[in-house]
Amino acid sequence: AQSVSQHNHHVILSEAASLELGCNYSYGGTVNLFWYVQYPGQHLQLLLKYFSGDPLVKGIKGFEAEFIKSKFSFNLRKPSVQWSDTAEYFCAVNAAGGYQKVTFGTGTKLQVIP
Amino acid sequence: EAGVVQSPRYKIIEKKQPVAFWCNPISGHNTLYWYLQNLGQGPELLIRYENEEAVDDSQLPKDRFSAERLKGVDSTLKIQPAELGDSAVYLCASSLEGRGLAHSNNEQFFGPGTRLTVL
Numbered sequence: 001a002q003s004v005s006q007h008n009h010h011v012i013l014s015e016a017a018s019l020e021l022g023c024n025y026s027y028g029g030t031v032n033l034f035w036y037v038q039y040p041g042q043h044l045q046l047l048l049k050y051f052s053g054d055p056l057v058k059g060i061k062g063f064e065a066e067f068i069k070s071k072f073s074f075n076l077r078k079p080s081v082q083w084s085d086t087a088e089y090f091c092a093v094n095a096a097g098g099y100q101k102v103t104f105g106t107g108t109k110l111q112v113i114p
Numbered sequence: 115e116a117g118v119v120q121s122p123r124y125k126i127i128e129k130k131q132p133v134a135f136w137c138n139p140i141s142g143h144n145t146l147y148w149y150l151q152n153l154g155q156g157p158e159l160l161i162r163y164e165n166e167e168a169v170d171d172s173q174l175p176k177d178r179f180s181a182e183r184l185k186g187v188d189s190t191l192k193i194q195p196a197e198l199g200d201s202a203v204y205l206c207a208s209s210l211e212g213r214g215l216a217h218s219n220n221e222q223f224f225g226p227g228t229r230l231t232v233l
Contacts, residue, residue, distance in 0.1 A: 004156075009154075036224075042226075043117070043118075043205075043224045043225060043226045043227065044157070044205070044207075044224040045223075045224065046221055046222075046223075049221065090156050090157075092156070101159055101162070101170060102159070102222065104156030104157050104158070105156050106154065106155050106156050107154075107155070107156050
């Protein structure tokens with residue numbers, strides 16, 4: 001079974017600072033990777049996903065993530081955060097091939113200070 | 115297009131009482147999921163339906179939890195009797211999954227959740 005680790009539980013940044021949220025997974029085979037975001041008072045929504053191909057994935061709102069297979073990592077990045085990026089971010093993984101259960105990390109709360 | 119609808123949004127009950135949650139998925143989505151999210155944790159799958167069939171209920175505590183999706187559209191999740199430890203957010207999600215594909219879309223659309231408090 002796969003598992004996901006998000007090492008940063010709470011991150012505080014000033015506006016315009018660069019962001020990198022760590023995500024490591026454990027699974028021996030081919031995986032699909034996701035980042036979901038939950039803004040205050042809103043539901044979980046997909047930020048970006050990786051299935052195959054270019055390991056650098058671009059998502060909505062200027063976010064991107066890079067899949068590094070050798071490191072089992074899928075870190076989320078944004079060059080310059082805004083106050084509106086304040087949210088909780090969840091990394092998720094599932095085994096590729098047909099339907100496989102999606103396993104979520106514990107989430108990272110990002111607080112952006114104006 | 116309407117998203118995933120859940121009701122109620124909040125529910126407060128006393129322990130040992132029954133409680134039910136309702137979910138209406140995005141129109142046309144054949145796959146429906148119920149997740150449990152404890153404070154400070156990510157969502158954990160309880161049950162997954164493909165149309166009206168529960169194809170993964172291995173994480174559902176069957177002594178007190180039950181779910182149904184009779185017509186393959188909306189679904190209910192029930193707890194009877196509720197315990198203090200059941201206090202959490204119950205999330206419903208839906209997706210459109212294709213049979214026989216090398217990999218499915220797997221993009222799940224989540225509802226707002228039901229926050230359950232058991233006193």
